Every structure is written in structure tokens, then in C-alpha cells.
Amino acid sequence: MKGIILAAGRGTRVKPLTYEIPKPMLPIINQPVMELLVRHLARHGVSEVVVNTSYRAPDIENYFRDGSRFGLHMAYSFEGQLKEDELIDEPLGSAGALKRIQEHSGFFNETFVVVCGDAIIDIDLQALLDFHHQKKSIATIALAAVPLEDVSSYGIVVLDQQSRVLSFQEKPLPHESKSNTANTGIYIFEPEVLEHIPSGSVYDIGGQLFPQLVAQNAPIYGAEIPFQWLDIGQVTDYYQVILKALRGEINGWQMPGIEIAERIWTGCNVRLDLETCTVVPPVYIGGSATLEPGCTVIGPSYIGPGCRIASEAHVEQSVVFDYTRVGSNVNITQKLLCGKYCVDADGTTLDLRALDVDWAISDARSQDKPLDDLRKELITALKEMKPR
């Protein structure tokens, strides 16, 4: 089977994580979220995949290359242009992406699968395909039941008794919602669907193509096949997914690294003494990281490769990206530390550079700056001040 992975979005709702990483490349411990997806597709008999790329396209293309490492053929449909040595992203929308690929080579010449590059799924593709063929559907949407109070975060799909799509509700309020089945962004399409997409314009599957097909009374169906669907819509979703991975709650996920004690995994070359540091599982510590004696790391927590956690630093239920130095007496509880940003579990974001707090959190590769009077005063005061 052939497929397309939609990977062109700017990841606006996942800022600041996506300033330097496109959303599909956000790491789940040691591999990008899209790698989990690609491997799942390969296991389920997908042999050729085109990925539409735009925002930070080279990050995706240079990682997956021709896909042979992952057991399938991969190619890219770049949406944008090179201007003065800089790639300008000009995404075409999810449906526009399909049209462009089809017009390039007629790639979609058989039933194919469409997935978003930023979700973790374990759907049984064969079961979805069987449903699609049995219904003689031209477009089948994989649905997931969501709690009624959460429907306002999703595209809701309303079905009749035979699972045929009657209508869509985009992020309805709970009391206005006619169903609690959400569109997961996983579809099975017949090539004829592409004839309904206008050429050379920005066009969306959920917002434009589907309503148009329903209006034309085309046979579109919604499949309610239970599966794990971990959608990374917002920063807090990403944080929760990492905690799930650490707790072993992602289906089929194998924790990488060396298990040095029960549910404490590390990469190699880690400087850590479990006698002098307090480490409460589940915790993953990336390669070449340093945990100084006297520090505390309470799980579920992820410490990225090359990080340095100073003595008396406290990290709890947190995700710390690569090469972060967490200074002495610093308290990272329910936070995501990524580069220049600290994000609270509720989404509140601090720009660490603007706050000028390099004495507390910085890049582990930067040279320690000599402390000026203010920094000395702050560190001393925080050490000396008696905690209440």
C-alpha cells in the first residue's frame, strides 16, 4: 500500500518547542515522533510513502532520507521555494499536498493511507482497510471517542447508523456537540477523491474537502476501531506523551538504553552514582549526561544527552532537552526545559534568555561565565536564606 505523511505544519500551537524542531521531529526519548509512525506504517505493509514538507523541511528529509533504514521507500514533496539561499515555507494545506503529489507523478494509483506526522498511533491498518472496502467508501476517517468535555479541542464527526458521515463540527462546545467521536487525521482514500481538490491552491482535508464530499453525497465513512491515539496538539500534550513513554504506557514502545536499576535507564558514558544522587524511577538519562553528587531526579523524568544536573538541583516529573545545565539549588518540577525556554506543565512559558537567568539554567556546552556581583549575590542569598 502507498501512503502520505502530512508533515508541513509550522507547529504553531507547540511553540516554543517548534522554534528549532519541526513538530514531526520532536523526540520521544530517543526517536522522533514521526519515526514511530513510519515504523508502524512499515510493519503494516505500507511500502511507499511521500512526505509533504515545508517548515524546516531539511530536518525531516535529512533524517529519513530514502526510508530504506526504516524498511520502506520514502520521498518528499517540498512546498515552498528557495529564495536568497533561504528555504521559504509555503504549505498547501493537507488536501493541496495530495493534489500536488498526484499532479507530479500520479503517485496515488491505488487505495492509500493518509496520516499526520505528529501523532503516535497503533491502529490496525488492515482492519481499517477492510472496513473501507466493505463499505465501498471513497474516504474513510479513523475515529476516536473522546470525553464529551474535551470535544472543543477536536474536529467532531457525526455518523448515521451505518457509519456513514452525516456532518462535521469543528471544535464544538460540549452542549452543542452531536457526538464525541473525533477525527484523528488518519484516512483511507480512493484516488478518485483527489479529483475533488482544486489544483494549485491551499486546500484542507477536514475543513474543505470532507464537507464538499458530504455535500455531494459521496460515500464517506467513519471507522470506530479502538486504538491508541496520542496526538501532540499542544505543548502540554507533548509533555504528557513523554511521561507516558517513561511509565511504559505507549503500546509497543521499548525503552532504549541500559537499565542500571529498576526502571532507571541511561545511555552510555553517563556520570552518575546512585549512592550519592537521589534518583526515583522511572527515569531516563541520555548519553554523556552528568548528574553531580547531591542532585535529585524524581520520575517520571527525562534528562537528555549531554545534560548537567548540578548538586542540590531538584528535577521532578520533568523533561529536560539535550545539553541543558540545571544549576545548583534550581527546582525543575513539572516543567519542560528546551533550549532557551522553560515551559510549565500548564503551558506557561518563560524565555530564559530574556530573564537573564543563566546562573540557574544554561546550555551545558557554554563556558561558565565569571559571576558578576548580582549573580553572586543571588546565588549566595538563595543558599543562605532559610527556606520557610
Next chain:
Amino acid sequence: MKIQLETKGNVAVVTVCSEAIDASNAKEFKEGMIPLLEKHSQVVFDMSHLRFVDSTGLGALLSCLRELHKSNGDLRLFGMTKQVRVLFEVVNMHKVFEIFNTVEEAVASFENQ
């Protein structure tokens, strides 16, 4: 920088009418606070206008606290915005200052001593 003072019993309620205490105005803030700290030992600080406190701002607040500790007084904070609260938690300042949700709670904490 406008610093407002209101007294509730023995407690001075101080409001800084600025969105930030940072490198650009911390000196002005400290100078503005000196006469207040000389007159009052029980001070509560309205943080609700502050969206941004950087290292220099933290230093300024700490120096006010230390000044009051010298006279057996205290500086207590209330109405902290989420942004500032997160920074306080990260650098453990929330363990150094007593922090309350409302002015009433902050003022009452002195009365209940």
C-alpha cells in the same frame, strides 16, 4: 516608576505600577523602596501588575527582604502572575518569600503572628 503605599493597621501595602522589574528600572525601584522600608517593617507587596521579573528584579526584591529582616520585619508577596510564579518556583524564591493569593491573606498573616 510609581510606587503606591497604603497602610492597613501596621502593615504597609506596596504596589508597583509597572509591568516589569528588570535591569532597566531595578535601581529606581530600590531607591523608591528605601524610605518605605525605613518607616515600615511589615510590608506586603502587590505583584499583580508584574508580568516580568528578571535576575536583576529578583535581586532587588531579595535586597528589600534582607533589609526588612534586619529590623525583624518581613516582606510578603501576593497576587503573583503565573509567569512570575513559575520563575520563583524554578529558582526556589517561593521558599524564601511567603506568597499569598490576596491582599487580605497577606495582611492577615502579619496580624495572626
